[in-house]
Amino acid sequence: MKILVSGGTGLLGQGLLRLLRGAGEHEVRCFVRRTSPAERLEGLELAYGDAEDAGSMARALRGMDAFVHIAGIRYTPWVLEAMRRAGVERLVIVSSTSAHSRFEFRSAPRLANEALLAGSGLRWTVVRPSMIYGSELDHNMHKLLRFLDRSPIFPLFGSGENLWQPVYHEDLARGLYTALTKPGTEGRIYDLPGARPLTYLDLIRTAAGSLGKRVRIVRVPAEPVRRALLVAERLRLPLPVSSEQVLRLREDKAYPYEKAREELGYAPRAFKEGIALEVGRLREIGLVR
Numbered sequence: 001m002k003i004l005v006s007g008g009t010g011l012l013g014q015g016l017l018r019l020l021r022g023a024g025e026h027e028v029r030c031f032v033r034r035t036s037p038a039e040r041l042e043g044l045e046l047a048y049g050d051a052e053d054a055g056s057m058a059r060a061l062r063g064m065d066a067f068v069h070i071a072g073i074r075y076t077p078w079v080l081e082a083m084r085r086a087g088v089e090r091l092v093i094v095s096s097t098s099a100h101s102r103f104e105f106r107s108a109p110r111l112a113n114e115a116l117l118a119g120s121g122l123r124w125t126v127v128r129p130s131m132i133y134g135s136e137l138d139h140n141m142h143k144l145l146r147f148l149d150r151s152p153i154f155p156l157f158g159s160g161e162n163l164w165q166p167v168y169h170e171d172l173a174r175g176l177y178t179a180l181t182k183p184g185t186e187g188r189i190y191d192l193p194g195a196r197p198l199t200y201l202d203l204i205r206t207a208a209g210s211l212g213k214r215v216r217i218v219r220v221p222a223e224p225v226r227r228a229l230l231v232a233e234r235l236r237l238p239l240p241v242s243s244e245q246v247l248r249l250r251e252d253k254a255y256p257y258e259k260a261r262e263e264l265g266y267a268p269r270a271f272k273e274g275i276a277l278e279v280g281r282l283r284e285i286g287l288v289r
């Protein structure tokens, strides 16, 4: 199959490209921005452009059988326009389990973009990852590990009883690869989270344990922090976290994945196992002790 991949320089994209190369039976082209770290795509054919520019994507899609769009569900309108122009019909697109959020500011944009696919006439498949972790390219966990590595205490906003279900990047990449290559996935939406939900408190303790550390938890009430952030946001002060993020800390992010298990053979690993692999990786490159 001739496959165009966007987002190839990111955490999930790198994992998918390893699988595509390993399979040895696909021709892969990567859609990248001029500013992308192209050294991560060594040996692969590149097509330059931007996902907000349908023309550049349409050119990159020429002659391809399928598009795996990892760069962001928010670009769906341009993706659909580019597919139409290039006459490519098969699309596998990465959304997010945030589509399940009870907070509309998280779920509504994802659901609206996913809904565009239904009327597109394409053979589409959606995969929805939960929080992705596994290397220095992840957005959250490597920062948490580096913090835990250096700090004897951990400030915990709220009760810590809310649920999380992060997914190890290679498990997710395998799920995405299967959604692309297995027949019968067209018109399907698959949630691809980690093996089991765990409380935020367990997540912190497990991450600290994988570093060989015991961490002292210092509880910080979340609501006063959120209110202070709201005020600071109104004053347009630059902040490391947003009031919306603090609000979402209270939401359970746990997701069943029977459909993916049955139809894709999806079998992600436990957090304890994945985080130990990430610690190994971060030690190897000197980011944690």
Ligand SMILES: NC(=O)c1ccc[n+]([C@@H]2O[C@H](COP(=O)([O-])OP(=O)(O)OC[C@H]3O[C@@H](n4cnc5c(N)ncnc54)[C@H](OP(=O)(O)O)[C@@H]3O)[C@@H](O)[C@H]2O)c1
Pocket: 006, 007, 008, 009, 010, 011, 012, 013, 031, 032, 033, 035, 036, 037, 049, 050, 051, 052, 070, 071, 072, 073, 094, 095, 096, 097, 128, 129, 130, 131, 132, 133, 137, 138, 139
């Ligand atoms: N990370 C998570 O925890 C998480 C959770 C749920 C869903 N997701 C979704 O899963 C997907 C993969 O996540 P990830 O963590 O692997 O992403 P990532 O590491 O942040 O990488 C994003 C990739 O998209 C590319 N990209 C972004 N904007 C682009 C544009 N306008 N035009 C072309 N390329 C563009 C980036 O290219 P450059 O190299 O040029 O920056 C990069 O390759 C994303 O769609 C994300 O929204 C992520």
